[in-house]
Amino acid sequence: MGKRVSRKSQHDKLERITRLQTAIASLETYQSFFERQGKLAPADAWVARYQVRQSQKVYWYYKLQASSPTFTTTSDTHKLSKYKHLGKAGCEAHVASVMSVARRTIVSELQKTIDSLKNSLLDISFDSEQEDI
Numbered sequence: 001m002g003k004r005v006s007r008k009s010q011h012d013k014l015e016r017i018t019r020l021q022t023a024i025a026s027l028e029t030y031q032s033f034f035e036r037q038g039k040l041a042p043a044d045a046w047v048a049r050y051q052v053r054q055s056q057k058v059y060w061y062y063k064l065q066a067s068s069p070t071f072t073t074t075s076d077t078h079k080l081s082k083y084k085h086l087g088k089a090g091c092e093a094h095v096a097s098v099m100s101v102a103r104r105t106i107v108s109e110l111q112k113t114i115d116s117l118k119n120s121l122l123d124i125s126f127d128s129e130q131e132d133i
Contacts, residue, residue: 013124020121024114031110034103041100042070043108047086062086064097 045066052059064071069080086093 017121017124020117020124024117024121027110027114027117031107031114034106034110037099037103038096039100040104040107041097042066043104044068045070045101045104047094047098047101061088062094062097064101 041064045064048063048065050061050063052061063086064084066082069082071081071084073079073081084097086097088094
């Protein structure tokens with residue numbers, strides 16, 4: 001015989017499903033907003049600061065760096081490099097790269113949260129919140 005489910009329990013389940021769906025839709029809206037703001041940095045890229053010493057002077061520059069060759073080189077578009085020189089602090093390339101890394105991080109975290117909520121939704125939908133052992 002099938003399980004008997006009370007109306008209160010069904011109502012609670014529907015409320016929780018609606019709450020999850022609303023949260024997912026909201027997070028997907030945020031994610032879409034950030035994706036439209038500009039380019040996202042590659043998944044394994046970050047902005048690094050490095051020092052150059054020349055004739056008793058020290059200069060600081062920035063580069064976009066990845067753990068594997070990702071960026072096209074200026075000399076050969078078929079060759080990839082782990083580094084993309086950005087220039088001095090505050091230059092257009094530096095700020096654009098910092099923002100692309102920030103957007104990528106936000107979009108990635110939003111996606112993880114959306115996936116988690118979708119798993120919760122599946123648990124409720126398929127009655128797998130409570131399993132017999």
